Amino acid sequence: MTTTQQTETNAARVESANTLLRIEGLTKTFGSFTAVDGVDLSVPDGELHSIIGPNGAGKTTLFNMIAGSLRPTAGTIHFRGTDITAVDQDERARRGISRAFQITQLFPGVTVHENLRLAAQASDQRFNPLATRNPDHDDRARGMLDDLDVDARPDEVAANLSHGDKKKLEIGMALVSDPTLLLLDEPTSGVAEAELPALLEFLTDAVADLTVLLIEHDVDLVLELSDRITVLDRGEVIARGDPEDIVADERVQNAYMGGY
Amino acid sequence: MGGDESTTERAVGAPGVASPLSVSVAGRELSGTTALAALGVGFLLFAPAILADYLIQILTLSLIFALFAISVDLLWGYTGILTFGHAVFLGGGAYLMGTLLEAVGTGPAIVYAGLAAGTVLPGLLGLVVAGVLFSRGISEDYFTIITLALAIIAEQIAVSWSSVTNGANGLLVPPARVGIPGVVATELTGVPFYYLCVGVLLAGYLVARRIVDSPFGRALVAINENETKATALGYDTEKYKTLVFGVSSGMAGFAGTLYVLSERFISPPLLGFVQSTDVLIWVLVGGRGTLVGGILGTISLRFFENTISGALAFSWILVLGIVLILIVLLFPEGLVGVVEVARERLRDRRDDEATDHSSDPDL
């Protein structure tokens, strides 16, 4: 084997050891419409990888397939080296893939504390109807609530929260289970100007040690947080690289022309 | 505490949020709730001294139906599964017990076998039905329609399969004897049987309360609140729904066995959709998602049905239909919800007064 080949093999080996998420040829078609077309992506441990693109580029569809709420038409998803393409959504969550939705999905009728506690309890599959509650879940919920610093009391019903607080709660619920991979879908969308700084501060701290896939339209946030960026347009990857490269990329500029 | 409690909207009556009659709520003032609960239990314990015999008979059956209502509340109030066919399990348990007593014997061993069969077999049937339907992601609406059809079919089968069920005439069942097999056996009727039912209902309530407070029960609430989110978080929602359906069906079957011990007669309507929808109305009027609401609704509505309805110019069912519409429109949280709102208003007023006084310069 030549030195170049050796280096390449070594590089490949190093990459796969660190690769948390590997997507190959992921495709989703709805009838004649192709939402996602042959997307490849490799995310190493600890990276914050942003996925950007004009509306309708297929970003949320991609997320849905990674999270497991949508079955791909073609392609594979590997998580920690294991093929999870056929694994159910709830199982993926239990394995450490956590998701914060763009449109907040909370448990509206129960308290803020209970929302977090339920999120903490989720991976702890217990079907014994007569078991007692695990105080660890309460502790984790309380801890996360402190970190979130919302304007509401723990016994406040989640439906009463402000939009910004709901967004925080959504993210908090995704984090409380100590996920391995966090899928963050437009965490700042719809958040009022006044609430933005607090949310951003929380966000930046929260994602520091995590592997994150981020969908976000706030360009400044993307450039500030991302290690690497993938640009999607009409379901295809049109560019990938670190923030400086992407900003300078002509194809990206063209895609956003008349864009968002 | 003090006067700075804001008038935040509570999810009145919603499962997981304290309801006035629940005893096991952490951190809430228990004095009001325990008082009411004690009152309720006290009434039940002293009822034979206050009420006439025929009322005790009605109350006994109401207690059994209240257990049935609790099984429905677990399914509907807590998990959000609306079924129009739960009486199939109630009646199933009843026919199982009844057939055993009628065909095999009336001794304690048979009774225990009947209790077991009448609980386990409906429970298993529930697991299978729910398992099949939920695993395929049947929509809630379709599930409800299928359960309605199930109840109608079950009643028709009970009518036509007369070799087993004695058809529309119903099955007369000899009185059962309880006790220890081979040692002692007595017929249980009247007041002693009433107290047995009180005990069983209390035990059933405590078991149900334990279930809803457990992680399993909390998961059910999560599924009811937002099933999409629950799945996304990692809850295997199909499994939870299937399991609670099995538990609930078993409980309904158990209530059915008690029904036979009490009434000594079963007929097809016990399996049908009228009985299935009656229990929904009891739970709704009492307050779904509270467990106590089911007990309250059952006892009060059955009381009215058996006493006042005779005096009415028109039918009880008409009243029920109108009550149903009004409750759904105006008081969807039921009696318990109304009480809870009243308590909130009282508390807020008390707190306002306390704040007023605290600004009094003389203090």
Added chain:
Amino acid sequence: MNCLLLAGVDTELVASLALNALSSILILALSALGLAVIYGFIGVINLAHGAYFTVGAYVVWLTSTELGIGFWPGFLLAPLVVAVVGLLTEVLIIQHLYERLLDTILATWGVALAIGEAIKLLFNAQSKEVGNPLPGSVDLVVTTYSTYRLFLMGVAAVVITVVFVLFTRTDAGVRLRAVIQDPTQASLLGLNETRMYQFSFAFGSALVGLAGAAVAPLTTVEPNMGISYLVQSFFAVILGGAGTLIGIVPGSVIVAGFSNVGTFFISPVVAQTLVFLLVVALIVVRPEGLLGGQ
């Protein structure tokens, strides 16, 4: 129990069997179509649908017996009366429950109970008879068949066809259908949602009222006659695929066809049970229905 050997088939019997099945299918299709419009468009499970059917039958009974006006005025009145009842239900009750659609099931069940009891109060619970307005039979070569049944089949077929044409050819119909397929379209198309809901409720109710009126001469008219049509209509809609209108055709064929044929060969109860199991099996295998899931 009737057994039919393949050899020596009695063509007359087969022909009348087929015609009976066809008339059942068409009546169910009429009722199911009404339900498809309501459930498909608004997503409301209207458990009063069976009661509407019953009201239709009672209107005809009233005009032909009590009021002595005859069958035909009742036949024309029934859809109108039931449309009004449906509209009232929508305006007084359903309209307030759009935020909690699940509760409409219970509320409409209350309506069903109330209507059933009101009928009992007004006309007592005894089953009634409505005389055949078209006595006699028609010679169809293979068999002779009841004139009224043939008429009924014709009317049902015509009404169903007209409704489909309305929904596929007219502007308003196409728009309504688009909304049935995708309710989020309503505001985009600039349609007055309230009016649309009210209209579809009234229209769907009218259809099932017509079905009830049409069936009245063929069966006993009693307060609970609608419940089996309620369930069968839902089965037909679910099987065909809620959210489609054309789905009720295969849905009705399967449900009414099997039910009818099964009743003849085995027994009503066994037939109903088999239909139920068949529907559940089909739904389990294909939850979106035969023609659904577009």
